[in-house]
Amino acid sequence: MNFSYSSKVMELQTKLTSFMEEQVYPNEKLYEQQLNEQENRWTTVPPILEELKEKAKAEGLWNLFLPESEYGAGLSNVEYAPLCEIMGRSLIGPEVFNCNAPDTGNMEVLVRYGTEEQKERWLKPLLKGEIRSCFSMTEPNVASADATNIEASIEIDGDDYIINGRKWWSSGAGDPRCKVSIFMGKTSTEVGRYEQQSMILVPLDTEGVKVERMLSVFGYDHAPHGHGEITYENVRVPKENILWGEGKGFAIAQGRLGPGRIHHCMRLIGAAERALEELCKRVQNRVAFGKPLSQQGVIREWIADSRIEIEQARLLTLKAAYMMDRVGNKEAKSEIAMIKVIAPSMALRVLDRAIQALGAAGVSEDYTLAAQWANARTLRMADGPDEVHRAQVAKLELRKYQ
Template sequence: MDFAYSPRCEALRQRLLAFTAEHILPNEAAVMAEIAANRAAGNAWQHLHLIEALKEKARAAGLWNLFLPECELAPEGLSNQDYAPLAEIMGRTWWAPEVFNCNAPDTGNMEVLARYGSAAHKERWLKPLLAGEIRSAFLMTEPQVASSDATNIECSIRRDGDAYIINGRKWWSSGAGDPRCAVYIVMGKTDPEAPRHEQQSMILVPADTPGITVLRHLPVFGYDDAPHGHMEIELKDVRVPAENLLVGEGQGFAIAQGRLGPGRIHHCMRSIGAAERALELMVARAASRQAFGKTLSQQTVWQERIAESRCAIDQARLLTLKTAWLMDKAGNKAAQGEIAMIKIVAPNMALKVIDWAIQCHGGMGVSDDVPLAMMWAHQRTLRLADGPDEVHRNALAKLELARR
């Protein structure tokens, strides 16, 4: 295994670091101020003009759609291994991935359309998503069942002539709060009597289809994540053309597994960036604050925590790079054990480092004067998103037992 950055990756990494230093970090407060102003005006759910302006700069800089490999509509896409250090840089600021059109859930949805969509699907939905003209949401999780087991899904997708009729309730539909969200990928059951993993299907649903009601937004540890948002959505007798079905009936579970592999490792790449940012803030704070006659950085407890943070971040980065390398070389299925491992390791590692950084900042750490509280909320959520830790540990244990 060779984890050296390729020449293309290194060139993009240097450009992305420069872009981040010039345009992302200096605008953190301004983005939060624009969100606050929208909220104060009574509508937090509108796109941010500052981010839209930065998108044009990112596109002009050639830092666009870097996440999507082997897609003729996005030739700029990178391998997983080349993308990893770039996603890490984007992960240092929670809203930065959108600037580069590399944000979830759009990335996963674009991968689904690129892999499984028809020519008509790609023309109608993938092209505008790749251009950053629209947004999308992924509707899988449901409030009435344990969604950690995707076979529990109850939402029905019933054939009716040349259409399908959809009924169900979904929640944690990330991205559905954005007014530019134009399409949902909905997972539901087309045949409850089929074998367990062949009951589910996925279908494309325009967000303005009659019968769709956005019931509420769901805050995460008090954050509404506007204008992105996580919504609870009711689908009542929603009718869409039969050609909106992806691949065919009974293929939903297979599509979900294909979608979630890259999505999981992208989250982990960004988690490492968040942890690096937290460590930088911790070091700066420890060096500048005095207590009991010494700076915090001169006190053994903080030296130990800084050292442990460096060890943990580098270990997680190496596991991420190994996973990315294996996905590129052997495919997502061959890397399922490594994907499970890094999905367990990276968010837990980031939470530990961010928690120490919060502690080092004292009262400031839990305020919005520094980004640590929001970073912690996002990382804690990742222990549930795209499968909870327990599911990944269970899958990993089964692979290990089978191996022996």
């Protein structure tokens, strides 16, 4: 495996790094300030975000996640990985470059499984950053880590489907620009376990769709993006809104989540790198008990352990990306499962050390550490909890000896 970067990737790394340093980091506080100045944090997007997006477009730093050159930059997973890491250093970074979840996954679904009409109506505006979307799979009344538990229904009725269900953690549902949901539900209970689910496009302004509430994450509301609990009550959409076909929902979900897990892990590595930088800068100019913190033995252990763990996580993530490029998501499922366990836990440890080294400042909003920690902790559950991924790794390992 060769993880050396091509000249194209190195050029993009340089441009992205410069853009982050010159445009994104200096405006993180302004973004929060503009958001908090709004009378309703859910109705207006901070103007600075749209300004940054236009600048990123002008720099050619747009839709880098899509491997299809017709729509994106034509980068492989291995090529995109280091770029995604750079974006992940800031919580607002991914959206600035139109590389943010869940829109990335939804766009990938539309590229691979959407009809020409679906692409025209939904994919093109998403690619331009004109609208946003959400993904409605998880349900409050079942253990959604097992997607076959999904109880929501998608029933045929003439030329339409009737949709009923209650979903939550539909990320992006609070955004005033969110116009469409990819909804997962059952079209049949009479077929095999993995052929019962389907996915369908539901415009959020359809009668019967109601965002009941926005959920917080360790107290962070993530406005104006947020995570919604949504009821779908007798929602009627045309048959042509189905994605790929009836019974294909589980297969779409598996294809969607593979690249998404790579993206999450690389962003977490970026967050950990920034945390380690903050730690190293802080401990060299803070004195306790007569000497700089950087000379305290335990601090040096934290720094060394953090560097080791970041490098380990990055290499395993690159291996997973390499295998996805060479043999596909299905053959790379063990590596994808492993990184989804490793990366959030690694990021949590590094962030925790940085918070501890910064003391009270670490838990404040003066730094991004606390918000990044909350995000990393959530990712031990999002896209499948650690326990499910560990079970998958063990199952595949045992199979070698049967």
